[in-house]
Amino acid sequence: GILCKVNSVMIPGVNDQHLVEVNRAVKSRGAFLHNIMPLISAPEHGTVFGLTGQRGPTAQELKALQDSCEGEMNMMRHCRQCRADAVGLLGEDRSEEFTTDKIMAMEVNYDLEGRKAYQAVVEQERVAKVEAKKEEVATLKNIASDIKILAAVATKGSGLINEHFGHAKEFQIYELSTSGAKFVGHRRVDLYCQGGFGDEDSLETVIRAINDCHAVFVAKIGGCPKSDLIKAGIEPVDEFAHEFIEKSAIAWFKAYLEKVESGEIAHTIRGDAEIRQGAFSSEHA
Structure with a gap:
């Protein structure tokens, strides 16, 4: 069981x-x-x-x-190879404070009503995302195409495009096809904005990490990184800021297919991308 x-x-x-x-x-x-x-x-x-x-x-x-x-x-597509078994700060192991015996002896103040209220909010958000995706997928129903492409998304969570390009430490990757938008992984990157200024060396690592993507969806992006992304063949998309990821990605993909069909653009196969070495870590393990 x-x-x-x-x-x-x-x-x-x-x-x-x-x-x-x-x-x-x-x-x-x-x-x-x-x-x-x-x-x-x-x-x-x-x-x-x-x-x-x-x-x-x-x-x-x-x-x-x-x-x-x-x-x-x-x-499992969302693994970050994190130190999920660690407790405390890096270099300050606190695991002995949380042994099984000590945890079993703790008094836990379980707020059942608060938990139910939170679960209700999460379920409401989940239903809204599912419905939005379903409506957008329906618009692809009569489109025949074998094209599949990848898109990167800057997000803080909640299924929304709600992260500034320069503040993203990782991107979620979605595969777009006439079947819809499918989450296929994460790509960790170096932070582009450092103290209010863009780091060009970091931008190069970002581009290498999402080099197989045709587009990157962001809440906001500056002129310099936008220009460099376009030169690299990656379209920066900020028109769907703070909207649902899958609904927005499908809408953009539909427009992409229409441009290919009309001859406005030619579909190209992107190159490969790098996976950043090392396990995911932050100040707290």
């Missing part, structure tokens, strides 16, 4: 092909979720793979493997 998630680390040339078989095996044994994550192989981490020059996968290699396993079982 316990839900089980299986973690696998993708190592190109070692287990990338075999993980498809692993995926089938863990599903047959009742696993609920499979998380295939990229190898962290930067030499500075001192691991065997890092010291022997074994590379990690690219963004498209990871996505292709996850896509090939998706039909077998639920795939």
Whole structure:
């Protein structure tokens, strides 16, 4: 009766092909979720793979493997490889303060009514997002196209495009097709805005991280990064600020297909993108 998630680390040339078989095996044994994550192989981490020059996968290699396993079982797409087991500040481990015995002895003030009220708000937001997406997907019903593209989204959460480009530390990635908008992962990036000024070196790393995307949806973006993104072939989209992600992405994609159909633009295949090395961390682990 316990839900089980299986973690696998993708190592190109070692287990990338075999993980498809692993995926089938863990599903047959009742696993609920499979998380295939990229190898962290930067030499500075001192691991065997890092010291022997074994590379990690690219963004498209990871996505292709996850896509090939998706039909077998639920795939976890939102893993940030974070220190989810850590307690306290980095360098100040507080795990001994929260042992099982100590937690069991704690008095917990459980606010049931407050929790129910919060759940009601979350459910209301969820229904609104689902309905908005459903309405927009319906507009694609009679459009025949095999085109699939990726789009990056700057968001603080709540399913909204509500983050300034320069303030984003990561982007959510969606695959857009005539089936709708499908979340396929995260891309962590260096912060572009530093003390009110844009960091051009950081912008280069952002572009490399979302290089396989045709567009990036933001709440706001400055003139300089907008120009550089366009030069890199990535369209900055700020017209859907503070609107639902999936509804907005589908609306933009429909317009994209119409431009391709009319000959206004030519559909191109984007290149690959980099996955930033290292586990996700912040001031607090």
